[in-house]
Amino acid sequence: MTDTIVLYRPVGPAELDLLRATDWKRFPPRLPDQPIFYPVVQEEYARKIARDWNVPSSGSGYVTRFHVRADHLARYDEQLAGGTQHTEYWIPAEKLDEFNDNIVGPIEVIAEFHKDR
Template sequence: MSGGVGTTVLWRPTGPEELELVSASGWRKWPPRLPDQPIFYPVLNEDYAVRIARDWNVPASGVGYVTRFHVETEFLGRYPVRQVGGDTILELWVPAEELDEFNTHIVGEIEVVHEFR
């Protein structure tokens, strides 16, 4: 992006219903969380996203996708990195009520980089 905005690459393991909503947005934003989903959690590395999509999304819904997207790095500073397992099991926890603002800091489109069945 022009203007010198630094971005960070994030990944998100995604099921078919969520991906359909992302597609409906023009590949520009994540849909609101459901009532039982208080946080939106993008992950910081592709391998972790692949494991979730393949090992959790496929058994749950028959297909799992890994998406990749870029967010303004300066904006992400408000969300501490959460280590939720091993050294590479890293997530950001975005409160559901902040997702609309988070979406405004996505640079470019959300893209599907892997599909598992």
């Protein structure tokens, strides 16, 4: 059995559609102005981003949960993003395919937020 770490990723509707197109197995490549992919460690932090950032910018936000092989994630350090309860990993965009190859199981949507709800 492979040891895994649970991570979260807040996404907007466009990224959600791209995830769905991979059958919930891979995150899409970063755009040219997005040099890093940043999955987050705390579910509540992911919820805050989805609710407070994704909803105002795109009308809805979603929280995804997924498992990554622990030995792969050990290559990266946790980064503080404003406080001890706001930590994330910074995966260089050019390493995202390798990161995706180390996701174990499906990426699942565990929460959603909408402007009109």
